[in-house]
Amino acid sequence: MNLTKHLYPTILAGGVGSRLWPRSRKSAPKQFLDLTGNGRSMLQEAYDRMLPLVPPDQIYVITNREYVETVRQQLPDLPETNIVGEPAARGSAAAIGLGAIHLQKRDADAVMAVLTADHLIRKPETLRQALVGAAELAQSGELITLGIEPSYPETGYGYIEMGEPIGVFNGLEARRVRRFREKPDLTTAQSFLEAGNYVWNSGMFIWRVDVIMAQFRQFMPQLYTALVALQNALGTPEEAQAFDAYWMPLQGNTTIDYGVMEKAKRVAVFPVDLGWNDIGSWAALLEVLPKDEDGNVVHARHLHHESNNVLVFSKDRLIATIGLQDMIIVDTDDVVLVMPADRAQDVKKIIQALKENQMHNYLE
Amino acid sequence: MNLTKHLYPTILAGGVGSRLWPRSRKSAPKQFLDLTGNGRSMLQEAYDRMLPLVPPDQIYVITNREYVETVRQQLPDLPETNIVGEPAARGSAAAIGLGAIHLQKRDADAVMAVLTADHLIRKPETLRQALVGAAELAQSGELITLGIEPSYPETGYGYIEMGEPIGVFNGLEARRVRRFREKPDLTTAQSFLEAGNYVWNSGMFIWRVDVIMAQFRQFMPQLYTALVALQNALGTPEEAQAFDAYWMPLQGNTTIDYGVMEKAKRVAVFPVDLGWNDIGSWAALLEVLPKDEDGNVVHARHLHHESNNVLVFSKDRLIATIGLQDMIIVDTDDVVLVMPADRAQDVKKIIQALKENQMHNYLE
Numbered sequence: 001m002n003l004t005k006h007l008y009p010t011i012l013a014g015g016v017g018s019r020l021w022p023r024s025r026k027s028a029p030k031q032f033l034d035l036t037g038n039g040r041s042m043l044q045e046a047y048d049r050m051l052p053l054v055p056p057d058q059i060y061v062i063t064n065r066e067y068v069e070t071v072r073q074q075l076p077d078l079p080e081t082n083i084v085g086e087p088a089a090r091g092s093a094a095a096i097g098l099g100a101i102h103l104q105k106r107d108a109d110a111v112m113a114v115l116t117a118d119h120l121i122r123k124p125e126t127l128r129q130a131l132v133g134a135a136e137l138a139q140s141g142e143l144i145t146l147g148i149e150p151s152y153p154e155t156g157y158g159y160i161e162m163g164e165p166i167g168v169f170n171g172l173e174a175r176r177v178r179r180f181r182e183k184p185d186l187t188t189a190q191s192f193l194e195a196g197n198y199v200w201n202s203g204m205f206i207w208r209v210d211v212i213m214a215q216f217r218q219f220m221p222q223l224y225t226a227l228v229a230l231q232n233a234l235g236t237p238e239e240a241q242a243f244d245a246y247w248m249p250l251q252g253n254t255t256i257d258y259g260v261m262e263k264a265k266r267v268a269v270f271p272v273d274l275g276w277n278d279i280g281s282w283a284a285l286l287e288v289l290p291k292d293e294d295g296n297v298v299h300a301r302h303l304h305h306e307s308n309n310v311l312v313f314s315k316d317r318l319i320a321t322i323g324l325q326d327m328i329i330v331d332t333d334d335v336v337l338v339m340p341a342d343r344a345q346d347v348k349k350i351i352q353a354l355k356e357n358q359m360h361n362y363l364e
Numbered sequence: 365m366n367l368t369k370h371l372y373p374t375i376l377a378g379g380v381g382s383r384l385w386p387r388s389r390k391s392a393p394k395q396f397l398d399l400t401g402n403g404r405s406m407l408q409e410a411y412d413r414m415l416p417l418v419p420p421d422q423i424y425v426i427t428n429r430e431y432v433e434t435v436r437q438q439l440p441d442l443p444e445t446n447i448v449g450e451p452a453a454r455g456s457a458a459a460i461g462l463g464a465i466h467l468q469k470r471d472a473d474a475v476m477a478v479l480t481a482d483h484l485i486r487k488p489e490t491l492r493q494a495l496v497g498a499a500e501l502a503q504s505g506e507l508i509t510l511g512i513e514p515s516y517p518e519t520g521y522g523y524i525e526m527g528e529p530i531g532v533f534n535g536l537e538a539r540r541v542r543r544f545r546e547k548p549d550l551t552t553a554q555s556f557l558e559a560g561n562y563v564w565n566s567g568m569f570i571w572r573v574d575v576i577m578a579q580f581r582q583f584m585p586q587l588y589t590a591l592v593a594l595q596n597a598l599g600t601p602e603e604a605q606a607f608d609a610y611w612m613p614l615q616g617n618t619t620i621d622y623g624v625m626e627k628a629k630r631v632a633v634f635p636v637d638l639g640w641n642d643i644g645s646w647a648a649l650l651e652v653l654p655k656d657e658d659g660n661v662v663h664a665r666h667l668h669h670e671s672n673n674v675l676v677f678s679k680d681r682l683i684a685t686i687g688l689q690d691m692i693i694v695d696t697d698d699v700v701l702v703m704p705a706d707r708a709q710d711v712k713k714i715i716q717a718l719k720e721n722q723m724h725n726y727l728e
Contacts, residue, residue, distance in 0.1 A: 022684070303714060303717055303718065303721070303723070304714075305710050305713040305714055305717065306707075306710075314700070316698075317697075317698055317699060317700055318698060318699045318700070318723075318726055319699075319700050319702070320386070320699060320700070320701045320702070320714050321701075321702050321703065322701075322702075322703035322704075322707045322710045322711070322713070322714065323703055323704050323706075323707035323710065324702060324703065324704070327702070329700070329702055331700050333681075334680075334681055334682060335681060335682045335683075335684060336678070336681055336682070336683050336684070336693070336695050336700055337684045337685075337686075338683070338684070338685050338686075338688060338691070338693055338702055339685065339686035339687055339688065340686075340687050340688070342687075343670075343686045343687035346669050346670075346686045346687065347686070349669040349686070350667060350668075350669055350684050350686060353667055353669070354667065357667070359667070359682075362682055
């Protein structure tokens with residue numbers, strides 16, 4: 001059986017990436033930016049990674065309606081019908097459900113590979129290998145997740161506790177998922193690493209479309225009802241009305257982890273080394289991106305005296321630094337952000353202050 | 365005798381202020397900038413300080429020819445003939461000499477008060493009091509300097525060793541100058557403070573114009589010859605030729621301290637508390653300018669989280685800072701400078717690097 005014939009990489013690209021403010025803005029969130037300096041946005045890289053596996057016609061992008069035009073511009077070879085716009089964000093479970101009904105309508109045997117657009121993956125061939133292996137395993141009705149082998153006790157990610165091996169698929173071993181664990185405290189994270197059978201939850205999933213729909217029916221009946229109604233309305237004159245009636249009232253922002261994965265019975269994981277990084281903050285970029293001969297990550301015109309491990313982003317200004325260590329400087333048209341690398345998580349405090357002070361223009 | 369009738373405040377405004385780069389640029393050095401945020405440039409403040417003492421017609425500004433137009437714009441009430449442009453910088457002795465020949469031509473009894481345009485003076489009434497006292501003492505042929513009572517052992521200033529009191533003039537005591545001391549090392553500076561009879565050399569001087577000309581003749585004969593020739597040519601068709609022939613060949617950049625004051629016999633000093641600061645660096649501005657409620661010096665739109673003792677200068681961008689202490693951020697149209705306050709002297713290293721890398725546009 002040709003495993004890729006029914007494989008549909010479905011890229012979630014609706015996030016706002018606020019921890020990478022001021023580069024990541026409401027008008028151009030993280031996934032649409034070229035943060036690695038290679039000339040391709042995160043979304044374009046996610047798309048490019050799939051081209052050796054499937055034709056563009058099999059790739060889908062789920063995003064907010066306000067970004068549909070951006071996706072179209074960034075991925076001109078992607079058929080327009082493969083760009084699915086949510087009228088409003090309703091959490092990752094709903095976004096995935098929306099993708100699923102499109103796929104199911106097209107191909108009853110569709111295998112959906114939910115991918116992220118805002119993560120760095122330096123070993124794309126391993127990702128492709130895992131997707132093919134997972135597509136094979138998915139035929140048996142499993143819900144499959146990709147787990148990242150942890151290199152340190154990160155407290156900002158969810159973890160997956162792995163059980164016994166369940167087989168080798170396309171050269172990669174799959175294991176039973178015992179439990180999803182939410183972001184742990186440091187002691188817990190350390191115990192996970194010592195235990196050895198925990199991986200980071202990558203947010204990438206593979207399943208047959210009919211299987212995930214059955215899970216929605218069982219664990220998220222309100223969402224399921226909405227999805228069925230929407231599916232019937234897709235491409236008809238009633239589509240807009242159906243979104244108003246069924247999508248907009250969806251409650252909360254339920255994640256697929258909480259809504260389905262933590263409750264489902266047959267869940268498997270491929271522990272993989274993808275050279276993965278979620279670059280969820282400027283500090284992560286400083287850690288991950290290549291450094292120049294002075295040990296700085298420079299995406300700007302930079303002149304310095306005794307500075308190292310400094311991340312410098314600017315489009316057109318000269319950034320001059322003296323005696324800086326472990327520092328982040330992000331210069332944009334209207335904002336300059338300066339902070340030590342170990343304070344990068346506090347960007348959200350600035351964003352909060354901007355909202356409180358009615359300075360929304362700096363977020364847009 | 366009306367002591368102010370013949371008093372001519374002569375403001376030296378030819379400096380480049382490179383330690384305040386990137387705000388201070390070749391096209392707009394320090395003295396032409398509003399660094400204190402009160403809407404007046406340093407030069408305008410130096411001029412304003414003299415208005416309670418003398419009419420605009422008695423105030424002179426010595427500057428480089430390329431800044432004459434800037435001075436004219438900044439001081440519209442100053443007669444144009446009172447702006448004296450040097451065709452090239454030849455040190456403070458020559459600049460003062462150029463002012464002196466203009467004054468001498470106008471008023472044989474002129475008392476020249478050499479003032480700086482790039483220092484902060486928070487007690488202008490004390491300065492005016494000292495100038496009147498010095499004008500009185502100057503009638504006896506003394507060369508007079510204003511000495512700043514030192515508050516800490518600064519190694520970046522010259523010092524003046526004071527001898528015995530020589531009288532009280534306009535309510536202020538003058539003392540004999542024993543010796544000028546160049547910038548000391550820290551141990552020496554500390555011993556100066558302990559001794560108690562040392563003051564900082566402010567670079568402000570008062571003397572009769574005929575007296576300083578006699579000093580030039582004695583101690584700087586080449587300069588004196590040039591000045592006499594230039595004086596004869598002033599206002600004649602031969603003026604430009606005379607500058608080419610006499611000014612341009614002047615050697616070195618001799619300071620008035622080295623050229624005259626250290627050698628002269630009759631030198632007096634008024635030790636004064638002027639609330640003086642040379643704001644010779646961004647760190648000095650951080651120390652001197654008023655802080656906001658969070659302890660930061662903010663001349664910008666600034667939003668911060670846990671930052672204090674930070675100096676933030678920007679015309680129109682938002683500067684966002686997180687977790688910064690004792691830091692300087694200067695944002696201009698084409699440059700952003702970031703450094704810890706205690707590295708502020710190293711701005712000159714950046715300027716050197718700009719020159720070496722042919723990046724002169726960032727200096728202009």
